[in-house]
Amino acid sequence: MAQTRLMIMLATLVILTAGLLPGCTRMGGLRARMAANEIAHTVPIDGDPVIIGRLNAVVIDNPYGKVKVYAKPAHEQAHITFKVQQETRLRWRAARQGFEFDPVGEYFTAAHTHNGELSTLTVSPTNLSVEGYRPPIDLTVNIPQCDGIVVRNAGGKVIIVGVEGAIHVESGDSVVAGGPIEIRTDKEQLEEIYAASNGGHVTLVTGPESAGTVELVAPRGKTSFSSRYGIIDNSMPSKGHWTGIWNNGTNSIYLESQDGDASVVVVSNPVMYTSGKTW
Numbered sequence: 001m002a003q004t005r006l007m008i009m010l011a012t013l014v015i016l017t018a019g020l021l022p023g024c025t026r027m028g029g030l031r032a033r034m035a036a037n038e039i040a041h042t043v044p045i046d047g048d049p050v051i052i053g054r055l056n057a058v059v060i061d062n063p064y065g066k067v068k069v070y071a072k073p074a075h076e077q078a079h080i081t082f083k084v085q086q087e088t089r090l091r092w093r094a095a096r097q098g099f100e101f102d103p104v105g106e107y108f109t110a111a112h113t114h115n116g117e118l119s120t121l122t123v124s125p126t127n128l129s130v131e132g133y134r135p136p137i138d139l140t141v142n143i144p145q146c147d148g149i150v151v152r153n154a155g156g157k158v159i160i161v162g163v164e165g166a167i168h169v170e171s172g173d174s175v176v177a178g179g180p181i182e183i184r185t186d187k188e189q190l191e192e193i194y195a196a197s198n199g200g201h202v203t204l205v206t207g208p209e210s211a212g213t214v215e216l217v218a219p220r221g222k223t224s225f226s227s228r229y230g231i232i233d234n235s236m237p238s239k240g241h242w243t244g245i246w247n248n249g250t251n252s253i254y255l256e257s258q259d260g261d262a263s264v265v266v267v268s269n270p271v272m273y274t275s276g277k278t279w
Helices: 002-040 087-097
Strands: 055-062 067-071 079-084 108-115 118-125 137-143 147-153 158-161 164-171 181-184 193-197 202-206 212-217 223-226 232-238 241-246 252-257 262-266
Touching: 055 067, 055 137, 067 147, 079 087, 079 108, 118 137, 147 158, 158 164, 164 181, 181 193, 193 202, 202 252, 212 223, 212 262, 223 232, 223 241, 252 262
Parallel strands: 055 118, 055 147, 067 137, 067 158, 147 164, 158 181, 164 193, 181 202, 193 252, 202 262, 212 252, 223 262
Antiparallel strands: 079 137, 108 118, 212 241, 232 241
16 A cells, blocks of 8 residues: 555656656746847947946947947946847748848947046947848947947937936938937936937936026927926027026037927936836
């Protein structure tokens, strides 16, 4: 009888093990594939690691696709990833039609250079294409600290979070329309900001300690300056245009949307702000 019970227990254990192990194997394989996928889609940075504790400027050029920049001290060093839009579809077409498509090719290069106390991370496109066509590619830059940024792109949105210092963003050109721009600065912004798009809303979210000479331009949309903090002088609203001096600031804050709204939102925690807009 004891032997019978032992046989039943062993059989049950075999059944449970058979049911569990494939799941564990699949999960382990999934995690391995996800890790390998991230590594494969990483843009290597030429030069020293970009770390916190020094002035870090960023220059990004993405001719076709989204750009996202997140500056957070939790990031130990800069890390750049990209994703070709509709990668699966391009893989299928390449296999069916016999052309070459490398989803993890060198679509960008990145270099970290130093000039005195200032270090600059520059992300540039290469001429790699698919049958003469450069597909839209989404670029994400995670960096521990960013003190000034320049972004040029087309065909996609731009999101910049946690950046300090001067900010310059141009989205769209005469060939490819731009996308929405959302800039969420740290709490105090006293440097020049320029953001312009010919294909989406342009929004600046900043903190109560910020200041500037503000100009908002939106010929086909609305302009708005929303704040419960500080003082606005010389406010001059008109259709598609708004100007004012905020907190006696002398630094220029210029937002322009040729096909959307141009807005400034002042909140106590701009980095965590969510607009609720559909981007």
